[in-house]
Amino acid sequence: MTRQLFDSVAAEYDAYRPDYPSQLFDALESAMGQPLMWSEVCDVGAGTGIATRALAGRGANVTAVDPGIGVLGVLRSRSTSRVRVVVGDGNALPLRDGLFDLVSYAQSFHWTDPSLSVAEALRVLKPGGVLATWWNRHDLSVPWFADHQERLHAVCEVPPHPDESWVAKMLAAPPWSRHVAVVEIPWRRRISLEDFGRALLTVSYVFALGDRAREVVDAELAQLADLHPEGVMDEPFTTYAVMARR
Numbered sequence: 231m232t233r234q235l236f237d238s239v240a241a242e243y244d245a246y247r248p249d250y251p252s253q254l255f256d257a258l259e260s261a262m263g264q265p266l267m268w269s270e271v272c273d274v275g276a277g278t279g280i281a282t283r284a285l286a287g288r289g290a291n292v293t294a295v296d297p298g299i300g301v302l303g304v305l306r307s308r309s310t311s312r313v314r315v316v317v318g319d320g321n322a323l324p325l326r327d328g329l330f331d332l333v334s335y336a337q338s339f340h341w342t343d344p345s346l347s348v349a350e351a352l353r354v355l356k357p358g359g360v361l362a363t364w365w366n367r368h369d370l371s372v373p374w375f376a377d378h379q380e381r382l383h384a385v386c387e388v389p390p391h392p393d394e395s396w397v398a399k400m401l402a403a404p405p406w407s408r409h410v411a412v413v414e415i416p417w418r419r420r421i422s423l424e425d426f427g428r429a430l431l432t433v434s435y436v437f438a439l440g441d442r443a444r445e446v447v448d449a450e451l452a453q454l455a456d457l458h459p460e461g462v463m464d465e466p467f468t469t470y471a472v473m474a475r476r
């Protein structure tokens with residue numbers, strides 16, 4: 231069942247998955263034409279709250295929506311009073327019309343059904359509000375990292391590299407016909423191989439391997455250790471964001 235998929239790895243997800251670069255939040259403010267401070271934000275697929283905390287940290291009042299009770303438990307335990315927690319589905323938001331300046335999906339839009347979730351986002355946005363989706367894509371222009379991803383995808387039997395550019399095309403085309411802005415932000419995080427392994431175990435297609443997941447991750451870490459004998463690496467990302475106005 232995909233709706234509570236991440237509940238079983240909630241604590242590790244929160245501890246080891248990457249957060250988002252500050253330029254992303256600058257771009258959101260530019261698109262909104264107002265600061266996040268005092269803005270009303272609905273963060274859909276909020277999970278353990280990695281994006282929710284960053285939005286609230288900029289002063290937004292955030293309504294965090296997710297169907298997963300387990301991930302929301304972590305989110306609640308780490309949130310301030312600026313965050314309201316709602317158990318719900320992005321395809322049928324249990325929220326009134328016209329409440330929000332921003333509806334955000336951090337690594338979560340692809341878990342919704344766009345034929346339902348876009349209409350829901352537009353319904354709960356104020357006029358002129360912004361729908362924003364983003365993902366931390368790995369930067370595959372870095373050859374050793376591209377090789378690692380290729381091996382991982384092959385052993386997990388998943389398609390090579392998810393490409394979220396369909397979201398921009400979908401929002402620009404009828405029936406939505408929105409003006410769409412796309413932003414790409416390159417950045418890196420320094421991470422120990424051990425923690426990188428822990429992050430890998432929270433990737434949906436890796437933990438779907440069940441008992442084999444640990445073995446697959448250990449094999450990958452052994453390959454990476456040859457390249458990074460000091461035990462740390464720079465994990466390369468490009469944060470890819472798509473924004474559209476209501």
Ligand SMILES: C[S@@+](CC[C@H](N)C(=O)[O-])C[C@H]1O[C@@H](n2cnc3c(N)ncnc32)[C@H](O)[C@@H]1O
Nearest residue numbers: 275276277280281298319320336337338341342
């Ligand atoms: C990859 S996690 C992203 C979590 C968080 N936004 C972050 O930045 O770390 C995807 C989240 O989408 C949630 N999700 C799955 N299906 C959903 C749906 N139909 N509506 C809303 N959220 C959903 C999952 O429970 C999970 O917490």
